[in-house]
Amino acid sequence: MITQTIVNGLLLGGLFGIASIGFSIVWGVMGVINLAHTAFITVGAYIAFSLFSTFGIDPLLSIPISIIALFILGYGIQTLIINRATQTNLLLSFVVTFGIDLIIINVVILLFTTDFFSVRPSYSGASFEIGGVVIPVVRVIVFALAFLLGLGCYLLLNRTRLGQAIMATALDRDIVRTMGVNPRRIYAIAAGLGAALAGAAGNLAAIIYPVSPFIGLKFIGAAFVVTVLGGIGSVEGCIIAGLLYGLIQALSASVFGVETQEISAFLIFILILLLRPQGLFGKRFFGEH
């Protein structure tokens, strides 16, 4: 029973991690708390749903499409709106991204109404058993893909020329210009990357949860808790904090009841922050400007 709960929690935790990485990167690189992040997740879920219901495309195959579509959306919004509106003023970034969130969600409602839809590929009911623990195949797939996307993102940021430029810009957006880096372009790429990961998360979420305009809201708490817990801007921190978040929620739900799971997650979040304000895996020197 307890093993089952732990497995359930960890499997969902992978999704919480991937749903938060983009939020964390955007916050870490440009100091923008992007309240439209969960709207990007919602759009990803609807892309999976539309392609599945209209063309019968398997939701796993639509992930690259969600990633590309959301990258373009995130890049465009950053270039056209956020770069112009604000770069450092946190309060203004709240207002602007909240507005963008409202617009996106209302467009989704216009197109799809507020009905609930489901995306059920042929393998959605399948599961297997190891030592009395029942493991749904979809959740394993979702977990594995979330982990691979997280790993890819980590390698992109830490092992490539572009990734290094993103990190350097996060540390000093003035001096990077003297080395030929255009911070506005880096911001647009980081925003596109953040949105693309949100799109992938939404696409994956559509396989597990009912698709509605509110599917993204499931992740708003997770995005904050996981980001701060993992250390703002830290991809590896997000993955581990995501697993932890899933675990805490599952344990709390099974011990105290489902209605306590958010409360428990936030309580432990506050507790950890009291003991370790930089998060579990906060990178030194990041976010100090």
Place this chain on the structure above:
Amino acid sequence: MTIEIKGLTVHYGDSQVLDRIDLVLPDRGMTALIGANGAGKTTLLRTLMGLVRPTAGEIIVDGRRMTGLDAEQRPALGLAMVPEGRRLFQGLSVHENLRMGAFARRDTVQIARDFERIYDQFPALVPLRRQLAGTLSGGQQQMCAVGRALMARPRYLLVDEMSLGLSPVVTEDLARTLSRIQETDGTSILVVEQDVELALDITNFGYVMETSRIVLSGPSDTLRANPKIREAYLGL
């Protein structure tokens, strides 16, 4: 091939920080820019790099006017800066900092050789390659900052307050490295210094700034002998 600055004027809001600056940076050699705190020396370097927009005047690099050219386009023209306060990417390693210096370059093979060259010039950095730049001592950070600028293979190198907060031994070491680089690469180096004695020692020509204007210029030897300079800056 030179940098020519003509009538360069900069305002921060209502206050004028550079007032009709004329300055020539030759295509090789070491040039000094000296003057008291707040005279506008750092602003002049930042304007050259494109980080500050002038209100009047122009900068001509190798015959090309810089007007309207963004900061991020200027490294490709051979400009690099060692900024005041070093401004390393503290959360990146020494090696990653050096690599960022070469960001505008595409000649991968030569970049690899230049890494070796920087580590040859600053052997103290070799054991620190993987260490975060923010954890280095002041002297090590300055070596890394100079190394980062050199990784751009600049034809014009602007060095801002290199000696600030460093011991005389480290400062002299860095100054020798700059002279050596100047000789082997034929780089043109502009040093902005509080340490006027050092600046005039390693350069062949100098400019003196006072409250946003250039008030004096000439060969470094002549400036050293100038009674006004001796009194105001050398304390003699």
